[in-house]
Amino acid sequence: MAAVELKEKQEAKARQSRRIAAKGNHAAALAARDVDVDVAAIYPITPQVQIAEKIAELVANGELDAEVIHVESEHSAMSAVIAAAATGARVFTATSSQGLELMHEMLYIASGLRQPVVMALATRALSAPINIWNDYSDAMSMRDTGWIIIFSENVQEVYDNLIQAYYIAEHPDVLLPTVVTLDGYILSHTVEPLELIPRDEVLSYAVKRPRGYRPVLDPDKPMTFGPVGAPNWYYEIKIQQIMAMREAPRVIEEAAREFEKRFGRRYGFIEEYMMDDAEVAIVSLGATASLVKAAVNRLREEGVKAGMVKIRVYRPFPAEQIAKALENVAAVGVLDRAVAFGGPLEGPLFLDIASTLAVRGMVKPMASFIHGLGGRDIFVKEVVEMFKKLQELARSGRSETRTLFYGVKSRTKLN
Amino acid sequence: MSFERFLGKKYPETWEDLPLAGVVPWPGNTEEVDTSAWRTFKPVINQDKCIRCRLCWVYCPDGAILEVDEEYTNSKGRKFKITFKVDYVHCKGCGICAYECPVKAIDMVPEER
Ligand code: SF4
Ligand code: SF4
Numbered sequence A: 001m002a003a004v005e006l007k008e009k010q011e012a013k014a015r016q017s018r019r020i021a022a023k024g025n026h027a028a029a030l031a032a033r034d035v036d037v038d039v040a041a042i043y044p045i046t047p048q049v050q051i052a053e054k055i056a057e058l059v060a061n062g063e064l065d066a067e068v069i070h071v072e073s074e075h076s077a078m079s080a081v082i083a084a085a086a087t088g089a090r091v092f093t094a095t096s097s098q099g100l101e102l103m104h105e106m107l108y109i110a111s112g113l114r115q116p117v118v119m120a121l122a123t124r125a126l127s128a129p130i131n132i133w134n135d136y137s138d139a140m141s142m143r144d145t146g147w148i149i150i151f152s153e154n155v156q157e158v159y160d161n162l163i164q165a166y167y168i169a170e171h172p173d174v175l176l177p178t179v180v181t182l183d184g185y186i187l188s189h190t191v192e193p194l195e196l197i198p199r200d201e202v203l204s205y206a207v208k209r210p211r212g213y214r215p216v217l218d219p220d221k222p223m224t225f226g227p228v229g230a231p232n233w234y235y236e237i238k239i240q241q242i243m244a245m246r247e248a249p250r251v252i253e254e255a256a257r258e259f260e261k262r263f264g265r266r267y268g269f270i271e272e273y274m275m276d277d278a279e280v281a282i283v284s285l286g287a288t289a290s291l292v293k294a295a296v297n298r299l300r301e302e303g304v305k306a307g308m309v310k311i312r313v314y315r316p317f318p319a320e321q322i323a324k325a326l327e328n329v330a331a332v333g334v335l336d337r338a339v340a341f342g343g344p345l346e347g348p349l350f351l352d353i354a355s356t357l358a359v360r361g362m363v364k365p366m367a368s369f370i371h372g373l374g375g376r377d378i379f380v381k382e383v384v385e386m387f388k389k390l391q392e393l394a395r396s397g398r399s400e401t402r403t404l405f406y407g408v409k410s411r412t413k414l415n
Numbered sequence B: 001m002s003f004e005r006f007l008g009k010k011y012p013e014t015w016e017d018l019p020l021a022g023v024v025p026w027p028g029n030t031e032e033v034d035t036s037a038w039r040t041f042k043p044v045i046n047q048d049k050c051i052r053c054r055l056c057w058v059y060c061p062d063g064a065i066l067e068v069d070e071e072y073t074n075s076k077g078r079k080f081k082i083t084f085k086v087d088y089v090h091c092k093g094c095g096i097c098a099y100e101c102p103v104k105a106i107d108m109v110p111e112e113r
Helices: A002-017 A024-034 A049-060 A074-086 A097-112 A137-141 A155-169 A199-205 A234-263 A288-301 A319-326 A348-358 A380-396 B055-059 B096-100
Strands: A019-023 A091-095 A118-123 A148-150 A178-183 A191-195 A270-273 A280-285 A306-311 A313-315 A331-336 A366-370 B041-045 B065-068 B083-086 B106-110
Touching (some): A024 A049, A024 A118, A097 A234, A118 A155, A148 A234, A199 A234, A234 A313, A280 A288, A288 A306, A306 A319, A331 A380, A348 A366, A366 A380, B096 B106
Parallel strands (some): A280 A306
Antiparallel strands (some): A019 A191, B041 B106
């Protein structure tokens, strides 16, 4: 018994020694270091700049043996990593907001060419007007580009998710580009404890596969990448992508299971908080979920059975898990920090949740909440108000047919 | 779904056989592409008028003019060792050969199928 205790103590000490204080941006760069990327091409854009800086620093001081390509725009950054990945290299890039928009064309090329590009996205509002603060407009703009999208709630998750992203993206059954988000400033610039994993352990988890397990550019085996896909074959190539997306959940789960086995931290497609007996629930993403958790805590003190569902894997959308989590609640709210302009309701995540429930015949009162655009502070008391609204809907049995906007300076009634 | 799976079959029939991302895993494949369906007019060489200057061979953007070792004697009794012919599988019917021919020996005639 004593031996076991001693071992546990030593392990705890070892873990403690790997604990550092890091910003989200540095966590992302350190993840790229620990998976030993071969090529990084990052164009610095606020609030992601520190990732580009840190990668350059890691390479300059010999901690990372990678080729850093200094590009003149995000379009080139994405092009460069796609091309590098096509030679079989492990690649990394990062962006934010307008930078992601400038990459947009290449986002489809990365997924269409099935290159396992991994990217960190410091989420930030889109122009105009220029706004450098956090919301999910940029992430939502890439939801249909064929990328796997993973949201992070804290700095540790940024690091862990990025390591898993390599496991997933480079898996022969997936081969899809993968993006991991970190909320601009809220995670990118906030210092939190970060437990690093020794590099050899990371590399035995996210193994660098030998050349040739997937089509790569090879002078000895010439092949054409990105030929014309005329009407006689384009559709079939898209079906391949769709099937890879359908295959991805199995690999994502495997990646999480293996990660937990080795490093002890557990990740699911979604995270349920106080959902066992919840009567009203709010679904949200990223760091915003922490805030919803705080509101749930406050409501629980008042005796309100509130719950929260956080979506970690946003694409492929974990519809089954979400439907199951929301099965027994009386009313569902979705807190969006992005806008689907002119949509049937304006919350993009709401549309996903609503269709998830609708096709399964789960009719229940729902509400689309939008708050926090362009870094507007959301307060716990406002999320509490949202929950109160849901209680009202649960009583009346009716959904809100229009999006409810919270925290707007408004003279007229918006809803 | 490893890559090897796609290499078993040269010509895919369904999406399952298709090489990943539609890459073409063997070189020189454009030779196998039949571009004749693009044509509305096809070049027809009048062998009697042709002076074997080879300009059509030079100008054809698709290498669709063939130089063949075939003797030919024209109506004026002039003897040629070679003959120029059109490779109708790869000719796309652009008409450049007919435009460049200095003696107007090539006619573009409507394609009839
Ligand atoms: S029509 Fe055009 S493609 Fe056809 S043989 Fe003449 S030059 Fe070549
Ligand atoms: S260009 Fe005209 S004359 Fe010259 S080889 Fe061709 S067909 Fe004959």
